[in-house]
Amino acid sequence: MAPKLTFREQMDGFPWTQLLVVSLVRFSEPIAFTSLFPYVYFMVRDFHIAPNDAEVSKYSGYLSSCFALCQVVSAYHWGHFSDIYGRKCALSLGLIGTCTSLMVLGFSKNFYMALLARCMMGLLNGNVGVLRTMIGEIATERKHQALAFSTMPLLFQFGSVVGPMVGGFLLFKQSHGENIPNFFPHWLRGLVHRYPYLLPNIVVSIFLMVGLFNAILFLEETHPDLKYRRDYGVELGDFIKLHIFGIQPVSRPWNHLQLDTHNDDNPIIGDDSSVIHSDQDTTTEAVDHDTAPLIPSSGDSSDSEESIRSFGPILTRRQSVGLIREYSLHEPTDIPDADLELAFDGCKEDSIYHHVFHTSVFYPISVNFIMSLHLIVYNEFLPVFLAYDLAQDDKGNLLSQFPWKISGGIGYSPDQTGALLSSTGIFGCFVVIFIFPVVDRSFDCLTIFRTLVKLYPIMYLMVPYVIFLQQDHIPRWCTIVYLYLITGTKTLCGALTSPQIMLLIHNCSPLSCRAVINGATISISALARFVGPLAWGYIMSWSQEFDVAWLSWWSLGLISLIALFQSYKIDPIDEEDEEPGAASIEEARPHSRPSLSSFSNHRRPSELNNS
Structure with missing residues (x-):
């Protein structure tokens, strides 16, 4: 076993510059992904596609599933595209595609137009897999990889702060009691009144455009065969750094x-x-x-x-x-x-199936599939569950009866849900910045992963019982503390386990196939994100109809237990090996x-x- 590194040793030679550039690109994408969460329930309800409120969950699941299904189709091809034309080109096109789809979503007047927008978002962006490959190509030393890969969940946490805040606080729907501010220009007031879900998507698109220009000007190609090709965008960025900021750029290889x-x-x-x-x-x-x-x-x-x-x-x-x-x-x-x-x-094309299903990379990919399934269901349906009206009788008493009869939600508004998710995202940033480096230096990948995955079943067991805190004799702060305990546990586990599973997949993958396997991993994860919301949309609608809302959450707990059992089949990483399979080839x-x-x-x- 390799000796534990000090923080100074781990940070020696860390590729900060390019990872910061990649981070700005990555930061804009979870904003687009999470901004929909606070208002998706209200959007589907306002489209009047669901025959009753209990069916809203099912149609919300359709919006999430179509996005993931299109990712299944496109993620591998985006990985292959990045192998041919470069990582930077793929990232730039993905940002443009996401921006376009957000505009379509904002102008949606019916459910099917919103469904088209979500399909476009899945088809036109494969940046998650490409970014994973880039991080692996930037952080080439083993001591840097865990910290480098932790930037992915860190940036997702940052995006989880901004995204729900944008989606929750910039939604002005008069039927929800939110009036358009008087300081808005007349043309903007008219636009927001006609398209109430447009303003959050305009703001998110601005973040995406900032990420796009940052990528064009300052992101260096990392593809081993294409990184010496002349990049006019980087040359323009070097000109800006030299003549505007007075920073002397490094010499480029094509010069x-x-x-x-x-x-x-x-x-x-x-x-x-x-x-x-x-x-x-x-x-x-x-x-x-x-x-x-x-x-x-x-x-x-x-x-x-x-x-x-x-x-x-x-x-x-x-x-x-x-x-x-x-x-x-x-x-x-x-x-x-x-x-x-x-x-x-x-x-080789005919070796992809072999590397994904017949080597040691299969088990971490399968665990990633299960994790993606239950986490996307949580992310998508917790806001929906909280948005359901509180089920009460004529006297104001709860219709739910502990422990088996549970129906309805707690009547959260978009801004309340946005505040909950955003503040939890801040906690996630704290976890990744301060807790993750200490944990990563003290324990190996599998120990961290297996320990934290055990908390998911407990968390899912707790979720539905928040309803019983909605009584007059129970202070309101108890509900807030209870919800933050649940969301904080999920954030802690997600922030610490996500980089570990990515690192396990990266180091179990053959060197020459990493880009393709990362693309295949995203496709497989997207398949989970397709199956999860589609299935649990029906489960949640059925459970609400028959007053067994606990069923949808407890079933997620069982799914998370499967991930725990599967993790014990993953081979631990040998910290002394620089590349998997290198010794045998050499x-x-x-x-x-x-x-x-x-x-x-x-x-x-x-x-x-x-x-």
């Missing part, structure tokens, strides 16, 4: 990358090897196998040793594998040619020459040292 052919003074492997740098469209390098042998003769061994030292102190994994292949011709191996070719040539002898991409990450020693 000094030169075409080297048959450079005998600085060979890659052996004295007779030659390297050809391609043009600036791909900026990758290849070994010229037609004109020079890959393996030097025995008489060139001293020159080969010098060529190894010429790489400098830092070697990419591909270079290391190439060197080991050179000097391990006589080492026995049981690894087939196909696996070696996969390690060098990238993730012990292999070559059966055929490596592909031209096997040295695509090579740069001169000076460039390696500067990086």
Whole structure:
């Protein structure tokens, strides 16, 4: 087991700059996702699509499920798109797509137009999987990865503060008793009166546009084959940093990358090897196998040793594998040619199914599926449950009877729900910033995950009984404390377990297939987010109709227990390994020459040292 790092050691060399840029992109997306929660119940009810209030949950589930179903269809293709055209291009298009869909949602006058908007939001944005891949490519050292991946839930918590606040406090619906402020211009008052759900989506779109311009100007491409391609947006950002903020930008690789052919003074492997740098469209390098042998003769061994030292102190994994292949011709191996070719040539289409369902990555992906299912149901339907009117008889007594007869909700308004979710999001930020680093340094991934997942069943058991606090002899603050206890527990567990499961998936994935597996993971998680709201929309509507509202929440508790049992099948991460499967590949002898991409990450020693 690796020794525990101090905070100073863990932060040494941490890639703050690019992670901050990525964070601004990521921050805008949970705002768009969570801004709908406070008012979705009222939006569906105002569309008059549900025959009665008990059926509102079912149609709210449709809105959530169609978004997730479209993510199932598109997430893998967005991951594949980012492999071809770059991560930055995929992120930018995703932000534009989300902004467009929000405008359609804001102008919706009926349920089916809102359904179309949610479908567009799922189809036109695959940024979650792309962002996970980018973070893995930015934070390449194992000691940085847990903290880097924790930025995802941290930013979701920040978005969970702003999103519900925007959705709850910027909804002015006269039928709900909220009057449009007098300081609004006349044209805006008319627009809000005609489209009451437009203003929150306009504000969220502004956040998305800020994230888009930030990505265009300051986000660097991380794709290993495309990051040396000239980026005019980054050049414009460098100009802004230099001439407006007085910050000297770093030298970009496309400014000094030169075409080297048959450079005998600085060979890659052996004295007779030659390297050809391609043009600036791909900026990758290849070994010229037609004109020079890959393996030097025995008489060139001293020159080969010098060529190894010429790489400098830092070697990419591909270079290391190439060197080991050179000097391990006589080492026995049981690894087939196909696996070696996969390690060098990238993730083959017919291997995706194998890597997702037949390797160690299956169990963390399956746990992620279950976690996504019950958490999306909680996120979507807790506001709906709280928005149901309090079920009372003519004398003002509760119709619910402890413990089995539970119906209705507690009559929360959009601004009350928004305040609850936003303040809980603030607590989540505190957890990720202050608690997560301490916990992560003290315990391993699986210990943290397994411990906290045990709290979910208890939390779901408590949810429906908030109704029994709505009595005259019980102070109102008891309801607030009770709800914050529930939402705080969920936030604590989510903030600490989400980066752990992402890290487990990342480190269980083969290096060459991480982008594709991340895309597949998002698709599988989106499938859970499709099934969950669709199924629990029916369950909640049925349970409200038959006065057994506890059923929908207790069933979630059973689902969370399955995730706990499944987590004990996940293999722990070996903190000493830099890459999964690297050792086995590096012990292999070559059966055929490596592909031209096997040295695509090579740069001169000076460039390696500067990086």
